[in-house]
Amino acid sequence: MFDMDIGIDLGTANVLVYVKGRGIVINQPSVVAFEKKTKKLIAIGQKAKLMMGKEPENIEVIRPLRQGVISDYTVTERMLKAFIETAMQKKRMFGRPRICVCVPSGVTEVEKRAVVDAAYLTGAKHVDIMEEPIAAAIGSRIDISLPKGTMIVDIGGGTSDVAVISLGGIVESNSLKIAGDDYNEAIVKYIRRTYNLLIGEPTAERIKxxxxxxxxxEEPVMMEVKGRDLVTGFPARIIVSSEETIEAFAEVTAQILDTIHNVLEISPPELVADIAEQGIILSGGGSLIYGLDKLVEESTGIRAYVGESALEAVVVGAGKSVNYSNK
Ligand SMILES: Nc1ncnc2c1ncn2[C@@H]1O[C@H](COP(=O)(O)OP(=O)(O)O)[C@@H](O)[C@H]1O
Ligand SMILES: [Mg+2]
Known part of the structure; x- marks a missing residue:
C-alpha cells in the first residue's frame, strides 16, 4: 500500500483537490445546501450552486467562505471532509494521505486550526497549511527557490492577494477583501441604477x-439580460454592452490596482528590478476578466500576464509541494 498525497485549494469560490498521480479530481464551487431544521446535507458543489437564489424556505444554500474568511465554521468543515472523502474514494486506496491545504489569506490562526482538524478527521497522516501565493507561484511553474523576485497577483472570489516572493518565501504582501464576487455585485448595482432592473447574482456572474x-x-460586445423591472414588477429584458461593464467595474478595479501599486512601492528595489524583467503573474478566476492583464501592464509599466491555468495554479502548487516533501 502506498501513501496518497493530496493538495487542496480551499477557495472562497471554488474548492479544488489534486491527488498525486491523478491530477485534479475535484473542482467544485464552495457551496453547500442543507435542510434548515435538521441541518442535513442536501447538496455540495455545483449541484448546490445551481440551487442558489431558487431555494424554498426549508432549504439553506450557503457559501461558507465568503469574502476570504470562514463565515461558517461547521459547514466549512463538513464541506472539506466531504470533498476529501470523495477524492480518496476515487483513488480506491486506504493508505493515510499527507494533505496540503491552501486557505484564503484572511483566514485566522484559529480557523486554520479548524481546517487542519477537519482534514485530520478524514484520516490524514499529516496535514500542512500552505500560503496561497507560494502555491500559486509553484503552480505557475516559477522556480521559487531562486534569489529572484516574483510578483503574484491572485484574484479569487473574495480576496485579491498580491505577494512578492523570493527564495521560497513571501517578502512583501497585501490582501484586499475585494475580488471577483465584488464585480458581480457591481454589475447588479449598475443595472439597477441605470435600467431600474433587478438581476440576481448568477446572472451578474454570467454577464461578467x-x-x-x-x-x-477592439469591438464592443453586447448581451441580452433578463430581470425584474423595479417599476412595473414584471419581467423585462435589456441589452448591455461590454463598454458599460468597464464603467460598472471601475471602482473595484481601481482598488485592485492600488493594492498592486502599494506592494510594488514597499518592495526592495532589487526585487522590483527582477519583477520588471520577469513580469507580473496573474492568477485566480478574477484575473480572467477581459483586459485586466492589459490594465495592470498599463498602470505599472511592467508586463503582466495570466499564468498557465489561472484557476488551477494554487491546487497544482499545493499538490506539487506535497510531492517535493515526499522525496
Ligand atoms: N472567465 C472568467 N471571467 C471572469 N471572472 C471569472 C471567470 N472565471 C471565473 N471567474 C471569477 O473568478 C472568481 C473565482 O475565482 P477562484 O480563483 O476560483 O476563487 P477562490 O480562489 O476565491 O475560490 C469568481 O468570482 C468567478 O466569478
Ligand atoms: Mg484562490
Missing part, C-alpha cells in the same frame, strides 16, 4: 464572464 471587461475591447 461573457462580456465583462475592465479595458476597452
Amino acid at each position: 464572464m461573457t462580456i465583462g471587461s475592465v479595458y476597452p475591447r
Whole structure:
C-alpha cells in the first residue's frame, strides 16, 4: 500500500483537490445546501450552486467562505471532509494521505486550526497549511527557490492577494477583501441604477464572464439580460454592452490596482528590478476578466500576464509541494 498525497485549494469560490498521480479530481464551487431544521446535507458543489437564489424556505444554500474568511465554521468543515472523502474514494486506496491545504489569506490562526482538524478527521497522516501565493507561484511553474523576485497577483472570489516572493518565501504582501464576487455585485448595482432592473447574482456572474471587461475591447460586445423591472414588477429584458461593464467595474478595479501599486512601492528595489524583467503573474478566476492583464501592464509599466491555468495554479502548487516533501 502506498501513501496518497493530496493538495487542496480551499477557495472562497471554488474548492479544488489534486491527488498525486491523478491530477485534479475535484473542482467544485464552495457551496453547500442543507435542510434548515435538521441541518442535513442536501447538496455540495455545483449541484448546490445551481440551487442558489431558487431555494424554498426549508432549504439553506450557503457559501461558507465568503469574502476570504470562514463565515461558517461547521459547514466549512463538513464541506472539506466531504470533498476529501470523495477524492480518496476515487483513488480506491486506504493508505493515510499527507494533505496540503491552501486557505484564503484572511483566514485566522484559529480557523486554520479548524481546517487542519477537519482534514485530520478524514484520516490524514499529516496535514500542512500552505500560503496561497507560494502555491500559486509553484503552480505557475516559477522556480521559487531562486534569489529572484516574483510578483503574484491572485484574484479569487473574495480576496485579491498580491505577494512578492523570493527564495521560497513571501517578502512583501497585501490582501484586499475585494475580488471577483465584488464585480458581480457591481454589475447588479449598475443595472439597477441605470435600467431600474433587478438581476440576481448568477446572472451578474454570467454577464461578467461573457462580456465583462475592465479595458476597452477592439469591438464592443453586447448581451441580452433578463430581470425584474423595479417599476412595473414584471419581467423585462435589456441589452448591455461590454463598454458599460468597464464603467460598472471601475471602482473595484481601481482598488485592485492600488493594492498592486502599494506592494510594488514597499518592495526592495532589487526585487522590483527582477519583477520588471520577469513580469507580473496573474492568477485566480478574477484575473480572467477581459483586459485586466492589459490594465495592470498599463498602470505599472511592467508586463503582466495570466499564468498557465489561472484557476488551477494554487491546487497544482499545493499538490506539487506535497510531492517535493515526499522525496
Ligand atoms: N472567465 C472568467 N471571467 C471572469 N471572472 C471569472 C471567470 N472565471 C471565473 N471567474 C471569477 O473568478 C472568481 C473565482 O475565482 P477562484 O480563483 O476560483 O476563487 P477562490 O480562489 O476565491 O475560490 C469568481 O468570482 C468567478 O466569478
Ligand atoms: Mg484562490
